[in-house]
Amino acid sequence: MEIRWIERMLQGDRNAFRSLYDEYFDYAMRTAKLVTKNGEWAKDAVQETFLRVYRNCWQYDRSKPFKPWFYSILLRECYRVMEREKKVLPFGEQLEKIGVEPKLPDETVDLYEALQAMEDLYRVPLILKYLHDYSEKEVAEMLDVNLNTLKSRLLKGREKLRKGLGGNRYGTES
């Protein structure tokens, strides 16, 4: 489907661009909001992402899946917006808070806050995997990393989350 839209976009077809927008907007907006942690920045990142997709659709390699290409642009735009706003992720402060109280029960430290307090290296793969139920292979492609690297990051990310929640490192996965 995406290939057909892109072919039409190359002919300057705005309706095809709208169809692509309809299909990907929700995924993009939700991801951007979680990655940037800011609604307005997320809007900027999403707008710039679609603009870049439209302008550069000739660069898309049709022999490869569209989603990783799209998400790599989206993530780049998220980072760009975050850098522009000079927003250094305050994970250090939150990690410290979580670190000094390692036995906090689940009820006092929110799962979401614990995730967002993590480094991007672990946080972003977890967002992509759990928000959209993407397979590990798909997430690895989006982040342009080796599958084993991604698996390792997800594993460490989950461990860090459990620690942050004060749970057992070897706790069961639900």
Next chain:
Amino acid sequence: MERNLKDRLFEKSHYGDETKEEIWSRLEAQLDREPVVPAIPSRKVAKRSKKTMRKMQITTVVAAVLLAIGVFLAMPAGTAFMKDAKSWFAPEKKVEIQIEGEKEQTDQKLHKNEESRYVIYYDKERYKLVQQEGKDVITTKEPLPEKYPEVSLTIEQYKDLKPEELIKRLSEALAGKYSDVREVEKVSEPLEGYRVRALNGTKWDSEVVVIYVADNRKQGSFALTEKYFMEASEGHSARFEQMLKQFKVLEE
């Protein structure tokens, strides 16, 4: 935990119902204000390693020396040397040009038209030169998709028309084809002569034509016609202008 995480992410990533249309409006406004189409590939110069660069520099110097020796040996002895050297042009050369604020190194190829007595260098990686009905036409190597207007630089000689007369005629001919025909200007850059510009609107794909007329030094003229479209003003146009700087009329 994973189930909870998914639910929390979904909940926390919620956005207002109006957001989608708000961003679409912003996108549309941007596309309308700065008309964009999926961009035409613009080849960038690949960065080379220091080692490769050094090898290339050595190879270039050796090639240049060998070429110079060859040329020297092939030339007639004595006073004819300087005259012949003046009319000798390197078959290829590297030229630095500026496109959209970025410097770019291009490989230029010599085209010598013996009959019309002129030379020009053109970017051999992006363009080809074809001869049609007595004209030389430099156009994109890869044909552009149908929706793009013509992109070309055409060189044609008018043996019996002086520059002043030719530019007047060509300018008048534009009036019937283009909605906005500008005044004729006398120019010294990119070449000595006259220039007239014409446009067919201000959309991204509006046709643009720029005609230069230069003296052929034999009571006649050359018309050098650039054709492109609004969106390509910074790309093809800049490349054509650079090529025109290399245009030289040959002595008889």
